Amino acid sequence: MIPINDLFTILPALVLSIFACALLLMRLEEAGLNVGFALAGEALTALALWRQSSYAGLAGFLGSVILDPFGIFLNAACWLAAVFTILVCAHSLAHENEQTGDFLGLVLLAQAGMTLVVSGVEIVTVFVGLETAALSFYILTGFYRARPESNEAALKYFLLGALSTGLLLYGFSLLYGLTGSTRFAAIAARLEGRDPQDPVLLLALVTLLAGLFFKVAAAPFHMWAPDAYQGAPTPVSAFLATASKVASFALLLRLCAGPLAASRSAWEPLVVAAALLSLTIGNFAALTQQSVKRLLAYSSVAHGGYILLGLVAGNRTGFEGMILYLLIYSIMTAGAFLLLASFEKDDLGQFRGLLYRQPWVAVAMLVFLVSLAGLPPTAGFFPKYQIFLSLIQTRHYVYALIGALYVAVSLYYYFRIAREMILEPETPLADVPSPMGWRAAVGVASILTLALGINPQPALDWARGALR
Amino acid sequence: MVTLLLLPLVGVLLQIVVPRRNSTLAWYAALATSFCTLLLPLSWAASTLPGDINLPWIPAVGASFALQMDGAALLFSILTGLVFFLAILASPGKPATFYALHLVMLAAAYGFFLAGDALLLFLCFEAVLIPMYFLIGVWGSQNRQQAAFRFVLYTVLGSVALLLGILTLYLAHGSATGNFTFALAPLTQTALPWRGFAFTAIVLGFAVKVPMLPLHSWLPLAHTEAPTSGSVILAAILLKMGTYGLFRMAVPLLGGEAWSASATNVLLWLSAAAILYGGFAALGQTDAKRLVAYSSISHLGFCTLGLFSQNSAALSGSLLQQINHGISTSLLFFLVGFLYERRGTRDLAQFGGLAKPMPRLSLVFGIAMLGSAGLPLLNGFVGEFTILRGVFAVHPAVASFSLLGIILAAAYLLVLFQKTMLGPVTLEANRTLPDLRLREWLIVLPLLGWSIWIGISPGGHFRLLDASVAAVVKPMLAGGRP
Numbered sequence: 001m002i003p004i005n006d007l008f009t010i011l012p013a014l015v016l017s018i019f020a021c022a023l024l025l026m027r028l029e030e031a032g033l034n035v036g037f038a039l040a041g042e043a044l045t046a047l048a049l050w051r052q053s054s055y056a057g058l059a060g061f062l063g064s065v066i067l068d069p070f071g072i073f074l075n076a077a078c079w080l081a082a083v084f085t086i087l088v089c090a091h092s093l094a095h096e097n098e099q100t101g102d103f104l105g106l107v108l109l110a111q112a113g114m115t116l117v118v119s120g121v122e123i124v125t126v127f128v129g130l131e132t133a134a135l136s137f138y139i140l141t142g143f144y145r146a147r148p149e150s151n152e153a154a155l156k157y158f159l160l161g162a163l164s165t166g167l168l169l170y171g172f173s174l175l176y177g178l179t180g181s182t183r184f185a186a187i188a189a190r191l192e193g194r195d196p197q198d199p200v201l202l203l204a205l206v207t208l209l210a211g212l213f214f215k216v217a218a219a220p221f222h223m224w225a226p227d228a229y230q231g232a233p234t235p236v237s238a239f240l241a242t243a244s245k246v247a248s249f250a251l252l253l254r255l256c257a258g259p260l261a262a263s264r265s266a267w268e269p270l271v272v273a274a275a276l277l278s279l280t281i282g283n284f285a286a287l288t289q290q291s292v293k294r295l296l297a298y299s300s301v302a303h304g305g306y307i308l309l310g311l312v313a314g315n316r317t318g319f320e321g322m323i324l325y326l327l328i329y330s331i332m333t334a335g336a337f338l339l340l341a342s343f344e345k346d347d348l349g350q351f352r353g354l355l356y357r358q359p360w361v362a363v364a365m366l367v368f369l370v371s372l373a374g375l376p377p378t379a380g381f382f383p384k385y386q387i388f389l390s391l392i393q394t395r396h397y398v399y400a401l402i403g404a405l406y407v408a409v410s411l412y413y414y415f416r417i418a419r420e421m422i423l424e425p426e427t428p429l430a431d432v433p434s435p436m437g438w439r440a441a442v443g444v445a446s447i448l449t450l451a452l453g454i455n456p457q458p459a460l461d462w463a464r465g466a467l468r
Numbered sequence: 469m470v471t472l473l474l475l476p477l478v479g480v481l482l483q484i485v486v487p488r489r490n491s492t493l494a495w496y497a498a499l500a501t502s503f504c505t506l507l508l509p510l511s512w513a514a515s516t517l518p519g520d521i522n523l524p525w526i527p528a529v530g531a532s533f534a535l536q537m538d539g540a541a542l543l544f545s546i547l548t549g550l551v552f553f554l555a556i557l558a559s560p561g562k563p564a565t566f567y568a569l570h571l572v573m574l575a576a577a578y579g580f581f582l583a584g585d586a587l588l589l590f591l592c593f594e595a596v597l598i599p600m601y602f603l604i605g606v607w608g609s610q611n612r613q614q615a616a617f618r619f620v621l622y623t624v625l626g627s628v629a630l631l632l633g634i635l636t637l638y639l640a641h642g643s644a645t646g647n648f649t650f651a652l653a654p655l656t657q658t659a660l661p662w663r664g665f666a667f668t669a670i671v672l673g674f675a676v677k678v679p680m681l682p683l684h685s686w687l688p689l690a691h692t693e694a695p696t697s698g699s700v701i702l703a704a705i706l707l708k709m710g711t712y713g714l715f716r717m718a719v720p721l722l723g724g725e726a727w728s729a730s731a732t733n734v735l736l737w738l739s740a741a742a743i744l745y746g747g748f749a750a751l752g753q754t755d756a757k758r759l760v761a762y763s764s765i766s767h768l769g770f771c772t773l774g775l776f777s778q779n780s781a782a783l784s785g786s787l788l789q790q791i792n793h794g795i796s797t798s799l800l801f802f803l804v805g806f807l808y809e810r811r812g813t814r815d816l817a818q819f820g821g822l823a824k825p826m827p828r829l830s831l832v833f834g835i836a837m838l839g840s841a842g843l844p845l846l847n848g849f850v851g852e853f854t855i856l857r858g859v860f861a862v863h864p865a866v867a868s869f870s871l872l873g874i875i876l877a878a879a880y881l882l883v884l885f886q887k888t889m890l891g892p893v894t895l896e897a898n899r900t901l902p903d904l905r906l907r908e909w910l911i912v913l914p915l916l917g918w919s920i921w922i923g924i925s926p927g928g929h930f931r932l933l934d935a936s937v938a939a940v941v942k943p944m945l946a947g948g949r950p
Contacts, residue, residue, distance in 0.1 A: 355606070359565060370598060375624070376591045385631070392635055404628045411624050415601075419613060422605045460528045 009060030009067055009119070011048040012075065013129075015041060016112035023105035031090045031100040035437065038086045038104040042079065045111075049075055063183055064122035070323070071119035073466035074250045077327045078118065081242040081334045082111045084445060087437035088338045089235040096144050096233070103143060107239065110136035114247035121258070123172045123182040126251055130168070130215070133247065134161055137240055141232040153231025160214070160224040168211025174204035175259070187259040196263035205260065205267050209274075212255075215248035218308060219277035222301045226285075229297035229337075230346070237293060238337030241300045242330040249307060249326055253319070256311060264314070272312050276402065278305030283406045286413045293346045295413055296336055299372060302410060303329055306387055309403055313390035316467065321386030324463040328371070328379045328452065335445030336368040342432040351417055353425035361432065362421045364446040369414040371449045374407050378453035382460070469521050469535045469582060472545070475505045476575035483568040491561050498556045498567035502574060506549030509542055517542060520584060530642075530649040534584035538939070539932030540787050544581040544712060547794045548574065550918075551704040554911045555697035558802060566607060569599040570697065577705050581712060586634045587650040593630070593677075593713065596706060597623055600698065608693040615686075615693035622676050622686040630673025633717075636666040656720035664727040670718045671735070677710030678768050680735075681742040691761035692814075696805030699757060703764055703801060704794035711771045711790050719775055719783070720940050735776040736859075740869045742769035747876025751883065756804045756814040759884055760797060763840065766873055767793045767848075773870055774855035780941045782858025784933045789851030791929070792922065796840035796848060799915045803833050806908055807888070810901050816884070821893035826903040830889040832912050837881045839919045842874050847922035 007014065019041030028034050049072055052058075058067045085107060093100050109132060116129025138161065142154025176182055178200060179190040194201060210221060217225035229237040260267060282302030289295040307329070310322035339361065343350050355362040371380035384407070391400040452459050479501030486494045512518060517537045525533040552574045556567060572595070579592035597620060605616035634650075640660040642648035649655070660666075676683045687707075691699050722728045746766025753759040771793065774786025806829065807822075808814055823830040839846035842853075852874060859867040893899050904912070922929060 355565075355602075366598070375597065375627075376594045381594075385635075388631075389635060389639075392639060400632075404632065407628060408621065408625050411621065415617060415620060418601070419605065419617065422602060423613070455525070457526050457528060460526065464528060 005058065006060040006065075008052070008055070009058060009065045010116065011052065012045045013112040013115045015044045015048055016108045016115065019044075020105045020108035020112060023101050023108065026101065027099075028101055031094055034100040034104050035086060035090050038108060039083070041108055042083050042086065046079060049079065059121075061122075061125070063185065064125045065116070065119050066121045067119065069466040069468060070253075071250070073323055073462060074118045074246055074326060075115050077246045077330045078111060078114050078243040080327075081239055081246070081330045082107060084334045084338055084441040085235045085239040087441040088238070088341050089233075090437055091433065091435040092233055092235055092341050096146065098143060098145070103140070106136045106140050106143075110140065110239070111243065114243055117247040118250040120251075121184045121254065123176065123184075127169065127172060129247075130251070131165065133244060134165065137161075137236075137244060140236045141228055141240070143233050143236065147231075149231040150233065151231075153228045156231075157224050157228040164211045164214035164221070166211075167207045167214070171204050171206075171208030171211060174200060174207065178204065184254065184258045188261065191259055191262050194262070196266040201263060202266055205263065206270065208255065208260075209267060209270050212248060212252045213274050216245050216252065216304050216307075217301055218274045218304045219281040219301060220274075222278065222281065222304075225301060226294045226297040229300070230291055230293045234293070234337060234341035234346075237297075238334045238341070241297070241337060242334045245300070245304065246326045246330055249322070253311070253322065257319070268312065268314075271308055272399070275305045275308035275312060276399070278302060278308065279403065279406050280305075283409045283413075287409070289413070290348055291346050292340055292343075292348060292351070292417060293337070295348075295417070296333065296340075299410065299413070300333060302406065303333070303372075305406075306384060306403060309399055310387045310390060312399060313387070313394045313396060315390055315394055317386055317393055318390035319467055320460075320463050321383055321390055323466060324386060324459060325383035327459060327463070328383050328449075331445050331452075332368050332371045332378075332380055332449050335442060335449060336365065336372065338438065338445070339365055339368065339442050342434060342438055344432075348416065348420050350429065351420040352423050352429065354421040356424075357429065357431055358434075361434070361442075364442050365421065366418060367446045367449050369418055371453065373411045373414045375411075376453060377450075379449045379451075379456065379459075381453060382456040469518055469537060472505055472508050472578045472582070473535075473575050475508075476501060476571040476578070479571040480568045480575075483564040483571065486564050488564070491563055494564040494567050495556070495560050495562070498571060499553070501571060502549065502553040502556050505574065505578070506546070506553050509545040509549055512537070513542055513546065522584070525585075525588070529587075530638075530647070530651075531587040532585050532649075532651065533588060534651060535579075535582040536584035537582060538936045539934070540712075540715070540936035541581050543787070543791055543929065543932055544708065545578060547708070547791055548577045548581060548705055550914060551700060551794060551798055552577075554798070554802070554914065555700045557907065558700070558805065558911050559695065559697045560907075562607070566603070569603055570701070573599045573701065573705075577709070580709055584652050585650045586638070586652055586655055586717070589652070589713070589716070590627070590631060590634060593709060594627055596709070600702065600706065603698045603701075604690060604694045607695040607698065609695075610693070611689065612693045615689040618686045619690040622679075622683065626673045626676030626683070628673075629669045630713075633666045633669030633673060636662050636669065640666070652716060656717060659723075663721050663725065664731070667718055667721045667728075667731060670721070671714065671731075674710045674713040674718065677713070678707060678772060679710070679765065680772055681738050681745060681765075681769075684742070684765050687765065688758050688761045691764070692755060692757045696801060696808070699761075699801045699805070700798040703760075704798040707764065707768060708790050708794055711768065711775065711786070714772070714775050715783070715787065715940070722776075722778055732776045732778060736773060736863055736866045739769045739773040739776065740866045740873075742766065743773070743870050743873035744876065747873050747880060750880040751876065753880075754816050756807070756816055756819075756884065756888070757801070758814075759816075759880060760800045760804060763800075763877065763880060764793070764797055766877060767797070767840070769873065770852055770855050770870065773859055773866070777855075777859045777862055778941075779858040779862050780934075780937050781861075782855050783937045783941065784930055785851050785854025785858055787933045787937070788922070788926065788929055789848075789855060792839075792847040792851045792919075795915050795919050795922075796836060799832075799836040799912060799919070800840060802908075802911055802915075803829065803836060806904070811897065816887045818895065819888040819898065820895070821889070821891050822898060822901065823889045824893055825899055825901045828904045829908075832904070832916065833889060834885060835916060835919070836912075837885050839923070841878045841881045845920075845923045847919040850922055850926045
């Protein structure tokens with residue numbers, strides 16, 4: 001008999017899996033019912049997360065899962081992304097004649113996996129969570145069965161994903177071999193005195209980080225991201241670009257601040273290289289993209305670079321900046337991708353003259369773009385500021401400067417979209433449909449982006465509390 | 469003072485509520501809002517200044533919503549309110565979005581001029597960027613896309629430097645005193661390490677906006693392509709954000725330290741170069757707006773000259789000259805805009821002899837031109853004279869160089885006047901142009917009145933400015949020296 005405390009620690013995952021199975025099995029015809037049911041599941045998940053938040057420090061399953069403010073914060077970020085995705089997907093799926101129930105079931109299942117990744121502190125638990133999420137994502141990416149690009153994206157993502165899983169697993173097994181334990185705390189204790197330059201440890205680090213960089217789409221392991229984001233159904237792109245990244249970063253942070261903290265000198269150069277490469281490749285590749293989805297994909301690679309810079313700084317401000325960045329990033333990137341979900345095609349030309357046709361849609365997009373570029377008074381400014389601040393505090397002036405200069409580069413491609421919006425169209429384009437759920441998701445995301453820019457205090461307090 | 473920031477935002481909401489297609493109603497609403505915001509600083513000028521406001525904003529990092537009012541802030545708020553009101557008055561029949569963008573900028577401009585917190589100041593500095601991008605990009609002339617884009621790119625590059633400077637001060641202050649705060653007064657008035665670096669970064673950030681010499685190339689394009697109200701606001705308010713920012717954040721950092729002498733030396737010579745470069749470039753222009761744009765570079769050279777001279781007379785003069793430039797240049801841009809509305813061109817060759825069909829407009833144009841050129845009894849003279857007198861005391865070589873700028877100003881402005889207003893009417897189309905209308909009189913009269921007021925009796929203005937300058941100069945001379 002499993003003690004009730006143990007079950008309580010994985011309550012969100014339980015709720016999500018039950019709702020996911022129900023959605024997959026019930027096969028409701030009505031799309032609205034499915035969405036309502038999934039949202040009910042999300043509401044219960046939120047309730048579970050909220051209940052959990054008052055039991056910080058509780059560990060379950062012999063210390064495999066832990067309830068801490070950090071995990072709850074990042075789970076909340078994933079939750080937000082999932083809710084936005086659920087709100088928007090119905091219309092896009094109806095357009096492609098695909099099943100809403102299956103889709104939503106997979107979304108919830110992926111989220112269930114991610115809650116385990118975020119709150120897991122044991123290798124096997126985390127790995128099971130990662131794979132649950134990844135398998136769901138493979139299917140979700142190829143969900144438009146009739147569309148070749150969707151299938152292609154799924155296959156690419158699956159093949160590269162399998163490779164990364166292999167790398168990650170190899171790293172995990174080496175870590176286990178070195179320490180004889182799968183629990184992060186025990187691994188940390190046993191790696192304490194070990195020489196960071198130990199070749200076996202180094203091998204473990206390299207493979208682990210390569211696998212994780214793949215998951216967070218950091219260069220040079222980012223190749224799958226533009227293809228997968230572009231080919232996948234747009235709501236899936238939004239979910240994949242945000243929630244999946246948040247969960248993987250949670251694991252990366254837990255590993256780097258826990259078991260691998262002692263060998264910081266060994267992995268720091270790798271993280272620096274990945275961060276700078278992500279910034280460079282992401283920003284420069286985004287410059288010339290014609291597809292807005294690809295542009296956002298490369299921009300998301302660049303954002304990964306900024307978040308990694310917080311890890312390079314490695315102090316309190318840096319970690320705060322990272323998780324704050326993850327939350328804000330989820331809101332603005334999900335918002336931007338989901339706004340795209342209503343567009344028939346994803347090339348830049350679709351935005352031409354949007355300001356005159358549907359000014360509110362254009363304004364919402366503008367808020368996301370300005371925020372992605374990191375200009376105040378939108379939410380995107382503050383996490384970037386925290387990251388730069390942490391870099392300056394730890395005397396990494398050069399990285400701060402590079403990061404700051406790339407803001408100007410990113411401005412160029414974000415404003416290419418803004419520019420299209422104010423150009424007069426040569427041939428009049430049709431209005432994009434704006435179903436209720438889409439309006440709710442995009443509206444809430446843009447209002448949050450703006451409100452957290454003007455008053456970032458609540459988010460900052462929360463992030464600060466999450467690291468206590 | 470919070471009302472001052474909230475009123476324009478209420479106005480933005482009004483613009484959203486106004487039914488679409490009803491642009492007259494939107495125009496009235498925008499006029500009413502901007503007029504109400506203008507009344508507030510005017511009433512303070514008539515009675516007493518309101519006390520400072522300090523509300524918690526982001527306590528976690530030590531940023532507060534702090535607004536402070538002094539003589540300089542009061543004059544700049546009045547200028548802001550007046551210019552925005554007139555700019556909206558000059559653009560009837562535009563969609564509600566157009567007015568909403570103006571009101572957002574208005575709120576941000578007030579916030580910038582009153583800010584007592586570096587982060588708030590930075591936020592407001594950035595907040596005008598996006599509305600201006602759309603103002604130029606949507607309602608500008610042929611090359612508007614390029615102009616708007618270049619404007620944003622330059623300013624953001626500057627902002628990055630500015631943020632770096634602010635962060636340096638913040639961290640230096642925090643680690644020296646243990647008090648991490650963004651409040652302007654402690655950041656700028658405590659003797660801190662890294663001051664030279666922060667000074668450079670902050671000057672770079674604001675210099676793009678002023679613009680100072682090597683960073684000016686966005687300005688002629690943006691000014692030329694913007695709609696009339698955009699050019700006016702750009703010249704009268706946004707450029708002032710650069711100089712005013714320098715006054716609030718960079719000038720107090722100067723002091724007895726070794727770097728400050730060499731830094732000011734470089735900046736003074738750059739200012740003198742800007743005065744001459746702007747003057748010569750203006751001489752060669754054939755587009756009326758471009759000419760006024762280059763004249764702005766020259767006039768702002770005087771402002772920065774006064775700012776970096778570390779002399780309280782020149783500093784007061786510089787602040788007054790900033791107000792003067794706001795008055796004269798917006799007047800000139802309005803008048804060029806009126807001509808453009810009538811003829812659809814800004815090419816100087818298309819005009820000539822306009823004094824015959826429109827004697828009143830040419831009279832106003834003449835006064836504006838003379839005010840800008842620095843004729844005694846008009847506003848420009850007072851500012852430039854005070855600056856040069858102050859600079860002569862500390863740096864005679866730079867001052868004598870800059871004197872040439874006054875001659876150049878007279879030359880290019882007279883050329884502008886002569887080519888448009890004087891001589892025979894060469895083109896048939898110009899013969900029947902209507903003279904100033906009532907609305908246009910309403911726009912030019914307040915500016916003309918203010919310009920003559922400053923020219924005849926600048927004493928009241930100087931009294932207001934001197935207190936602000938003293939607050940900057942005293943710590944600059946006392947605190948900086950080890």
